[in-house]
Amino acid sequence: MRVGVLALQGDFREHLSALNSLSGVVAVPVKRSDEIAQIDALVLPGGESTTIAKLAKIFDVFRTIKDRINSGLPVYGSCAGLILLSDRILDGAKGQETFGGLDITSRRNAFGRQVDSFEGEIDFKGIGRSEEHTSELQSRQYLV
Numbered sequence: 001m002r003v004g005v006l007a008l009q010g011d012f013r014e015h016l017s018a019l020n021s022l023s024g025v026v027a028v029p030v031k032r033s034d035e036i037a038q039i040d041a042l043v044l045p046g047g048e049s050t051t052i053a054k055l056a057k058i059f060d061v062f063r064t065i066k067d068r069i070n071s072g073l074p075v076y077g078s079c080a081g082l083i084l085l086s087d088r089i090l091d092g093a094k095g096q097e098t099f100g101g102l103d104i105t106s107r108r109n110a111f112g113r114q115v116d117s118f119e120g121e122i123d124f125k126g127i128g129r130s131e132e133h134t135s136e137l138q139s140r141q142y143l144v
Helices: 012-020 049-058 062-070 080-085
Strands: 002-006 026-030 041-044 075-077 086-090 102-107 118-124 132-138
Touching: 002 012, 012 026, 012 041, 041 062, 041 080, 049 062, 049 080, 075 080, 080 086, 080 102
Parallel strands: 002 026, 002 041, 041 075, 086 102
Antiparallel strands: 118 132
16 A cells, blocks of 8 residues: 655654554655655644645645545544644634545644643653653644
């Protein structure tokens, strides 16, 4: 299976690495319509949804992606990718469009803006672990 990972912005490198570790999967970065035409599935990575949408228009792939999704292309979206798959978006940038495909409404920055994200130490007692200190990233995210 040839899986394209939209490589315009965001954590596409991590998705490519994880997918290429799977048997039977060839993951490739995609940025152009001709590349998108050659894939069996698509991953929309995390990143910044407005930036990815703007770059998809600049690279002239926005309509291609939207049409392929509407035609049944299997697609997975993480973080910003999920926002871009939402049929409806709240608190988007003015005029922000999505690729759509999921009959959901997502709210960007539902728990605060990204500048409010932080990393800190927490006490954690979990499966197979005694109580210990660990670092955690608290990222402000969207709401579906």
